Structure formats: structure tokens, C-alpha cells
Amino acid sequence: MSASRQRTQVAIIGGGPAGLLLSHILDQQGIDTIVLERQSKDYVLARIRAGVLEAGSVQLLRDVGLGARMDQHGKPKDGTGIVWQNKPAFYINTAEWTGKQIMAYGQTAITEDLYAARERDGGHIINEAANVALHDLTSDTPHVTYEKDGVICRIDCDFVAACDGFHGIGRQSIPSDVLKTFERVYPFGWLGIMAKVPPLPDFVYAYHEKGFALAAQRNPMLSRYYVQCDATDTIDAWSDDRFWDELLARFPSDMASQIVTGPSIEKSIAPLRSFVAEPMQYGRMYLAGDAAHVVPPTGAKGLNLAFSDIYYLSRGFIEHYKNTRAHYLETYSQMALRRVWSAVNLSWRLTKLLHRFPQEDPFDERIRQNDYDLLLTSPAVQSALAHEYVGLPYED
Ligand code: RFL
Ligand code: PHB
Numbered sequence: 001m002s003a004s005r006q007r008t009q010v011a012i013i014g015g016g017p018a019g020l021l022l023s024h025i026l027d028q029q030g031i032d033t034i035v036l037e038r039q040s041k042d043y044v045l046a047r048i049r050a051g052v053l054e055a056g057s058v059q060l061l062r063d064v065g066l067g068a069r070m071d072q073h074g075k076p077k078d079g080t081g082i083v084w085q086n087k088p089a090f091y092i093n094t095a096e097w098t099g100k101q102i103m104a105y106g107q108t109a110i111t112e113d114l115y116a117a118r119e120r121d122g123g124h125i126i127n128e129a130a131n132v133a134l135h136d137l138t139s140d141t142p143h144v145t146y147e148k149d150g151v152i153c154r155i156d157c158d159f160v161a162a163c164d165g166f167h168g169i170g171r172q173s174i175p176s177d178v179l180k181t182f183e184r185v186y187p188f189g190w191l192g193i194m195a196k197v198p199p200l201p202d203f204v205y206a207y208h209e210k211g212f213a214l215a216a217q218r219n220p221m222l223s224r225y226y227v228q229c230d231a232t233d234t235i236d237a238w239s240d241d242r243f244w245d246e247l248l249a250r251f252p253s254d255m256a257s258q259i260v261t262g263p264s265i266e267k268s269i270a271p272l273r274s275f276v277a278e279p280m281q282y283g284r285m286y287l288a289g290d291a292a293h294v295v296p297p298t299g300a301k302g303l304n305l306a307f308s309d310i311y312y313l314s315r316g317f318i319e320h321y322k323n324t325r326a327h328y329l330e331t332y333s334q335m336a337l338r339r340v341w342s343a344v345n346l347s348w349r350l351t352k353l354l355h356r357f358p359q360e361d362p363f364d365e366r367i368r369q370n371d372y373d374l375l376l377t378s379p380a381v382q383s384a385l386a387h388e389y390v391g392l393p394y395e396d
Contacts, residue, residue, distance in 0.1 A: 054391030
């Protein structure tokens with residue numbers, strides 16, 4: 001093994017949406033980055049995850065020159081539906097209450113756009129970087145080591161941005177007496193499938209005594225559906241037939257009759273958890289995205305939070321390198337966490353509202369029904385939910 005040594009201004013760990021977007025924005029400002037990604041590019045691009053962008057994420061992507069394909073293929077929506085067993089349907093009408101739309105555009109497509117932009121602009125992404133380790137984070141001269149094709153490499157840098165997801169090494173590099181974590185693991189998962197069939201016109205969350213379900217979409221011939229499943233389930237237990245039977249049973253019959261079924265082309269189970277790490281900074285390392293926080297997907301907040309973190313963090317780096325102030329780097333963790341906790345709160349409330357929990361008693365169910373009745377009848381509650389769902393504004 002021989003050693004190789006490089007230098008960059010910001011070493012970015014993780015080539016998911018957070019890391020790639022940060023690299024893109026900093027590059028536009030003439031700030032040098034290297035992205036270290038554990039997986040291959042094909043693996044990263046094959047991941048199927050989020051499908052809903054908040055208004056702020058849509059604007060951010062446009063502002064940094066990444067909006068063209070999203071505006072061509074994404075579908076702006078006035079909001080998202082909720083249907084409920086034996087009760088009227090509801091629409092989280094973000095257009096009416098906030099004047100803003102959400103956008104149906106998949107994380108897979110965004111990651112493709114980000115990779116294409118980084119490659120076009122000569123961005124430095126190192127895929128299949130193994131054993132990434134962070135060093136001297138509390139000094140002025142941190143460095144990162146990794147292994148690539150059997151060679152141990154070193155990157156000297158000014159800062160490290162840990163955008164390496166929930167299982168990454170960034171957060172794990174913070175000493176336990178500094179890091180505070182908050183966690184709630186839910187006793188169920190989401191079983192998701194992708195099928196080449198036309199979707200329903202809108203995103204629709206369904207509550208039923210059998211559990212939660214969600215109708216989502218990627219394009220006019222690609223549907224994404226989810227059902228709540230047991231935390232211990234494996235996909236072997238879920239044939240396509242069983243999945244469609246469960247899904248259709250959870251939607252009201254008039255809507256179920258509009259759902260077009262077909263063979264799945266992808267099927268996976270995601271566990272649900274809420275998790276927050278504080279602070280989102282340690283010395284010269286900053287955490288962003290799922291590396292610092294995870295929400296259950298019920299409010300469609302995870303990717304959007306990753307983007308708002310990057311908005312705040314890139315602003316801090318830009319301010320630092322333009323030698324104006326240190327204000328935004330110094331306040332990054334506090335500012336990002338305010339938005340994080342609001343999204344954690346909403347995601348938890350929507351998860352509680354729309355899922356059946358194993359140990360529930362009739363009291364829990366009455367409270368849930370009452371929460372939904374309030375949503376159906378109270379304009380104040382409708383407005384509040386619409387504002388949270390479309391995404392709180394970024395702070396100045
Ligand atoms: P990612 O996407 O996990 O990327 C982290 C990257 O870091 C790499 N990595 C490492 N690289 C080098 N060295 C190491 N030691 C490394 N460890 C990890 C990983 O390989 C990976 O490429 O985190 P990021 O960038 O913060 O992005 C976060 C989003 O991916 C996530 O929050 C969303 O997908 C959550 N989410 C949703 N968010 C939304 O905003 N709207 C939605 O509609 C939505 N739906 C969802 C979702 C997540 C889901 N799952 C599967 C949990 C639906 C589902 C089912
Ligand atoms: C999706 O499109 O995959 C999706 C939509 C809404 C959610 C979660 C996931 O809340």
C-alpha cells in the first residue's frame with residue numbers, strides 16, 4: 001500500500017442528496033470540495049426514497065441552477081389528500097392556505113440531476129471510498145483518511161461536512177460526552193412498492209383500522225405505494241397479491257376502484273424512527289441531513305430537512321471564505337435545529353394520527369378520531385397543518 005495526499009477546502013463525507021448539493025453550491029462560489037462516497041454511483045442512483053419537495057426545496061434547487069428537469073418532469077401539487085375509514089376525506093391544501101405548492105419529483109431524479117451537474121462542472125466525487133476516518137476535528141487543520149483500491153489516501157482540509165446519512169461515521173466521531181441524542185423507534189415499518197402503472201392524481205394518506213397506507217407517484221406511468229407493516233416483517237412475507245389486497249382494503253372503495261395494480265418492480269421495507277443529534281457541529285465538522293436527524297416519512301420531511309441544512313451550512317461556508325463574518329457557521333447548529341425540531345414534531349404527530357400502534361386502547365383511538373374531526377372542521381388547524389406541510393420558511 002502506498003499513500004496519496006490531497007488538499008481541499010471542504011471535505012464532504014457522503015454523496016447522497018445533502019453532500020452532492022453542498023458540493024454543487026460551494027463550487028458555484030469557487031469553494032473547493034471533495035466528496036467521499038462509500039457506495040458506487042450506480043448503487044446511489046438505484047436508491048428509491050422521497051417523492052415530495054416542499055416549496056422551499058423547489059426554490060432552492062431553482063436558485064442554484066438545478067430546477068430545469070424538475071420543472072419539466074415534476075408535478076406541482078396544491079397539497080396532499082387524507083382519506084379516513086368511515087369519515088369524509090380531507091385535503092391538506094397548501095395552495096389555498098399558504099399560496100405555495102409542493103412538487104412531486106423523486107429523490108432518485110434529484111440525485112441524477114446532482115450527479116450530472118457535478119460531472120458537468122468537473123466536481124470531485126470519489127465513489128467506493130472505504131474506511132473513511134476523520135482526524136483532528138477540533139484543530140484548525142483537520143484531515144480525512146480513506147482507502148480506495150487498496151491505497152490509503154489522506155485529504156487535508158479546512159472543514160469536514162458529514163453528510164453521510166444515519167449510519168455514517170461523522171456523528172460517531174463526536175465524543176459521547178458532547179453529543180446528545182433523542183430517539184423514538186416506532187413499532188412498525190413501511191412496506192413500499194414501485195409499479196409501472198398510472199398513479200392516482202394526488203398523493204393520498206389513508207387511515208384504516210388495518211393500518212396506514214399511502215398512494216404516491218413518480219411519473220404518469222410509475223406509481224409508488226406504501227402500507228404500514230409489522231416492524232419484524234420481511235419482504236418474503238409480502239407477495240404482490242398480498243400487498244395490493246392490503247392496500248386496496250385501506251382506501252375507501254371509491255378510491256380503491258381507481259387504483260391500477262400491476263407487478264412490482266421494487267419492494268422494500270423501511271423502519272420508522274425519529275432521531276435528533278445535538279449539536280450539529282463538533283470543532284470543524286458539521287453534520288447535515290440524515291447524519292444528524294431522521295424522521296418517519298409520514299410528513300415527507302427527511303430530504304427537505306437535508307436541503308434546508310445545506311442551505312444554512314453553505315451560507316456559513318460562503319460567509320467564511322468571503323471573509324465577511326463567522327455568524328452563520330457559528331449559528332448553524334442552533335438555526336438548523338430549530339427547523340429540524342419543527343419537522344420532527346410534525347412527522348411524529350402525523351405518524352401518530354395516521355398509524356395503528358400495537359398497544360393502543362380505545363382512549364388512544366378516540367383521541368385520534370377527535371384529532372381528525374378537528375382537522376375536518378377547524379380552519380385554524382387546517383391552516384397550521386398546511387403551513388407545516390409546505391415547509392416553514394428558512395431563517396435569515
Ligand atoms: P443519505 O441519502 O442517506 O445519503 C448519505 C450518503 O452517505 C453515504 N455514506 C458514506 N460515505 C462515505 N463513508 C461513510 N462512512 C458513509 N456512510 C454513509 C451513503 O452511502 C449515502 O450515499 O442522506 P442525506 O443526503 O442526508 O439525504 C437524506 C434523505 O435521503 C432522506 O432524508 C429521505 O430519503 C427521507 N425520505 C423522504 N424525505 C422527504 O423529504 N420526502 C419524502 O417523501 C420522503 N420519503 C424518505 C421517504 C425515506 C424513506 N426511507 C427509505 C427511509 C420515503 C422512504 C421510504
Ligand atoms: C413518496 O412519494 O415516496 C412519499 C410521499 C409522501 C410521503 C412519503 C413518501 O409522506
